Amino acid sequence: NNTIGNNNTIGNNNTIGNNNTIGNNNTIGNNNTIGDNVQVGDNVTIGNNTVIGNNSTIVSGSTILNSTIPPGTILNGTIINGVLTNGTVSIIIGNFTSPFDYQIINGTLYINGIKTDMSTLTIDYTADVGIYKYAFGCQNVSTPNVGRNITYYIYYYNRGAFPASNVTIIDYLPHNVEYKENSANGIYNNTTHTVTWYIGDLMPVDSWRNDVSTWRLITLTVFVNMPANNTICNNISIMTSTLETDYANNNYTECFDANAPFDPNIKYGPKTVKIGEYLNYLILYYNEGNGSTTDVWVIDEYLDDYLNESTLQIDNNGTYNASNRKITWKLNKTLMPGETGSVAFRVKVREDAPAGAQIKNNATIIFWANVFNFSNSTNTTITTIGCRSDSDCSQPYGKCNKSSLMCYNCTMNVNITGKVFNDANNNSIFDENNEKGIPNVEVQLSYTNGTIVSTTRTDNNGDYKFDLTIPCQNITYIINVNKATLPQGASAPSPSVNININQSQTVVNTPFGVRLPPQEINKNVPVSGASCDKCKAQPYPAISTGGGGGGTTTSTGQQPTGTTEPQKELEITILGKTKANKESEILVTDKNGNPVANSEVVIGGEKFYTDASGKITYKFKNAGELEIFASAQGYNSISKSINVSKRNLNVTVIGKMCLNDMSEIKIVDADTNEGLSGINVTINGVNYTTDSKGIISYVSNNKENFVSIVPVGKYLNYASLTTSLYASECIVACTEWHNLTVIINTERCKSKEGCIVEDTIEISVVDEHKELVRANVSIYFNKKKIYEIYDDKFEYKLEKEGKYIVNASKNCYYNGTATINVKEAKPFDWMPILLLGLLLLIILLLLLLRRKKYVADYEFIKKAYDEGKLEYISDKYKKVYLSLGTYRKIEEEPQLFEAIKHLKNKEVVKVKALGDKGKKIFNKRGDEVIALSEELNAVLLTETEERIKAAKDRDLKFINFEQAYKKE
Incomplete structure (x- = not known):
């Protein structure tokens, strides 16, 4: 209860008790403690590391240097480098109301990015904990796969201003995953199928930047044991005993589709299968071209004696030929660009199959089977027959490893x-x-x-x-x-x-x-190899024609003195990474590591020969399993299976990503840093395509921007990528200022006397050089923000009468202003518009009645041509559409094609690809012609009973050839 007068200096390391008053113009040294309810006067300087008690008042003109400001402190001055450590900051200055983002730069407080003077500052003791997670497949595969482990990356944070106490995280696992492990001493409860982490105290991070690098990370690994093409959802929550400002971010649900991993024309089979169990195979096919294809066949040659063919089960209407042991699927469908499909079969392993034996299988995918017969082979799957128990293993092999399913303990x-x-x-x-x-x-x-x-x-x-x-x-x-x-x-x-x-x-x-x-x-004859000019010749021994045990002589007449040498062993070593589209050296040595020159190395059917150092250089083409074979004179041949991994993508931001500002994002190869052109990128659900340098331009309207890349086409050897980019609220120091001018275009207003309610106006913004200002311009109508321009202009519908004041603002520009007066609509204002609209409607209806749309299939066109009626049909129906598949069939018949090309040039016939609506219908119906007819709401011209039936089922109008040719 003392009063400290004016113009004093209080030294360091003192304690000022409660309920005191400190006068004006004093200086308080460092490391002092100021008690509760202390009144601090004007122009007082408070030193570093000073702790100010609760409910104190610091009046105007005071300066605070790096001190701790507790709850309840009222500051009526300018903060210079103040450290606001405790709680969520609230402020009321002019039009700015809590909550807000603040920053202190060179002693000046910025609120929501705008410089301001401080009025009243209050601090509440609160935390704000949050949680986020996403799933990631094993082995650098971004899409979680059935039958594999997936890892959840769990991020948690405290974005409040105070520490959070007694923080607990609980992950509620779905029933169709199996718990494996976690990274931070989480406790798994088998009864509740949950994992719980007891975190304790969690310190706050920088709330205004929302920087993910300050978040904490734990991981959780589970095994997916559900069927493919199902969705897995996983819930997680975070709790604290501390009061929070926002509870919405305390829970998070991560969902993903668990599918088989995808590559074009690829076959999947398990790594191991037990004796007597079913072996399941899945074969995927994919149209990575620019046009559709028909007559898709899949052929699997089922060769192994270890399988019981009486148990063979084939999906997707495949047929089995026992004489050549082939399964064939003749798929009566058109495959659009980018579309994929699959077939499957299963068969049991024979009861007498030996544990440890390998079953190898591959398939052939054929497109346009009846015409061009384009074929692609899948990879070869290798499945090892595993044991069920020790009885499956022969002695003294004897034992069955229950996890690897392999017999062990004996070799001979x-x-x-x-x-x-x-x-x-x-x-x-x-x-x-x-x-x-x-x-x-x-x-x-x-x-x-x-x-x-x-x-x-x-x-x-x-x-x-x-x-x-x-x-x-x-x-x-x-x-x-x-x-x-x-x-x-x-x-x-x-x-x-x-x-x-x-x-x-x-x-x-x-x-x-x-x-x-x-x-x-x-x-x-040559010693080895097919190129005899590179091989040394070795003579056969001459055959003795005399009796008895005569010796042998070579063609030179000399007696051979050599003895039989045992075959030596080779080893194959990969020098460097085995990654798609990457060169590596392959070394062939003997068991002692000595290089073996002139060894024959076979990779994917290509032959190479090692140099004097025992090496070849090979560029791996596609990701997946690859077998390498090596052989040399005097050595046993050897093979080595390797896994060629996919390449990785990186997403980088050129410069800085600022909120509500244009940024350039570059997609690069993670190894070469080379930009990748024409790759599809999804950001916050919107699709973009990179330019020739691998760059897209993007305006970040959110602090967190979710980026997803699923490579297709020429980028299939790249792994998928899912990541987040974070935008900051950037305060830009302006080196020069420009003027904004608001232009209101009223040409679309209906009344000659000016704009009325319900009219639409167009607004654009230019600078002092009359150049359009496109990006990040905020538009306010009567001080209410309604839009941000990212293009040349935007449209606005006038909702009520009165005077509209339109303001435009942009960082480093002086605001622009324009006004417009809007009147209430009167009945006669609408009359000319209504009459004109009615007239246009009548004309449109007449045109529609005259110009119906027609879609013809190949069978209809072919019959009309064969009977010489094609010109009549085209004259009668004026506009006939053909699907891409129909047109490609016509292209195969030169004379018919010339006739259609003639009609196409006259704009009577038009070839049309399916739009989004048509593609959806096609995916359901499987008939491109029917899908195009539905999409265009057109009459179907057809000669097939199947399409006539489909048209009736879909309430489509149709006309057969006889009806079309009938005289009207």
Whole structure:
């Protein structure tokens, strides 16, 4: 209860008690504490880090330096670098009312971006917690997929001015997902199927910027176990014991469609399947061209012996041919540009199938099957047969891993050896005294389904050897001799030999007898490869014609001294990232890491040969699984499966994104930073397309702007992207000012005496150079903001009589003003307009009655042409529309096409693509002609019973050829 007089200096680290009065012109030092209910006089300077008590009053002219201002403090002065740490700020100055966004720049307070003097400032102790989440698929796939893990990214924040206490987050999982893990010690409750995080205290972030980088992040991973083409919705909430200013952002619901992952012409099958279970296949097809296609066929060649064909179930009206084991879908539909479709089938794995064996399958997609027969092959799916229990696993393999479904605990080494020899006595038995081996012959080891396991070549004695490490179970291999590597004129050995390896058999010998013509005995053949000029020649050993165990000599007459060398192993290493449209080096080495030069590498049917460092350079084309094969002289062949990942997109803002201002957004390749032209981008539900530099221009009307990119067409090798861009309220320092002029166009007003109520006026804004000002111009009618111009002009309907004052404002421009007087409408004001409108309506009705629209199908046009009545029909109906599919069929018949082209030039016939309405009808009905007729509300000219029935069902008018030709 003391009074401190004027012109004093109060030092540092003091405490001023409650209910005191501090006079004018005082200076209060640093680190002081000022108690509650203290009256602070004029022109008082309060030092740094001073804490001011509750319910104090600081009168005009005072300066506050970086001090803490608690609730209830009244400030009647200018804040210089004040730190408002506690609560939501409310202010009443002129027309500005709470809530608002504030910023302090160089000691001046800006409210809603406008400079102002301060009147009364009050502070309330409140927080504002909020939550946001989105789902993201695994392995850089933005769309969550069925049968995969998805990760929820959960952001939470406090945008109030005070800390939030006892913060708790609860995620209510939907029933069709399975909980896996979370990142921040969340507690999963199996009974309620919820995850709860106890956060504790949550400090506030900068509320006016709404900056997502200040938000906290936790993640939650679940497994999707629901059928495809269903929607999953997940609810999450955040709570605090602290009073909040806004509770609307305390809950969030994230929904997404769980579909099979999408690529054009691709086949999906599971990675593993248990013995006796159904194996499900899904085949997708996609029209990525610019025109429609018909006669879509899908053919799947069902080859594997591990599947029980009696259990085969085929969807989408597919048919199975047991003689060639092919499933064929002949889809009677027209596929529009960008449209996709799918077929599916399922079949059980046989009960006697071996665990660990692989089932490989692919399909062929054919467009225009009856005309051009354009075909595309899908990827090859590889499914491993998994075990159900230990009984499925052969001893001593013995055990079944329940998570991987693979048998384990046993492998065995098997040596398969043999000889390719000159069977001089033609008895298929090698006579070591009189018969000699043939060197450099390629021998292939395969599974029964034809997949090559390994290849090798015979040594100088004609011997070959395969060293294998295989599971402890019965396996059947097939051994073939590559006939192309035998000497010219040699008789072929048996085409193949089946090798059944059981668990007790570790060495298998398989000879091949060959008859050589005498003139070929001493010829040279290449060691390896198809390009013989790059290969060293090696002579066959000469055959001794003497009796007894005579030795062999080479064509040079020298005795061979070499011994049989075992085949060595190769390894394939990818140097760099395996990403679509990206070059990487592929290295082929031996087991010790030594490079193997001149190795043959086969990728996607293309052959390459390694250089002296054992490398090739290869540009990966498409994302997905890829098999790489390598072989070399003296080595076992090897294959390596890799996954080529999709490329990633980045979204960048050029410069700064300001609220209600034009920004440039660039879509780039994440690796090369190259702009991507012609890519479709969706921002807040509106579609845009990038220009040649990958840029779109965008006006941000929201602080948060949701960006979604789902690449199609030439960008299918890019992963989808979903992100948010955040716009700030930018305060721009103006270096120069311009004038605004408001122009009101009253040409559309109905009365000659001026505008009346219900008239429409056009408003545009120009600068002092008469140039249109298009972007971010705010328009006020009688001080009420009604529009922001983003184009040349906008229309406004006059709603009431009186004087309208129209103001235009824009940052760095002086306001422009115009006025217009509006009168109440009188009956006679409308009379000329009504008479003119009635006359126009009558003319329009007469035109409609005379010019009906007609849509003709191919069958109708063809019959009219064949019977010589096409000109009559066209003269009678004046305007006939053809669908794109009909026109393309006509193009295939030159004479008919010339006749239609003639009518098209006369504007009697018009070709029309389906609009949005027609596409929706087509997706439901599957008939392009019917869809076009409905869209145009036209009479259908048809000769097919199917379309006549469809027209009756849809209440469409139709005319067949007989009715059309009938004389009227």
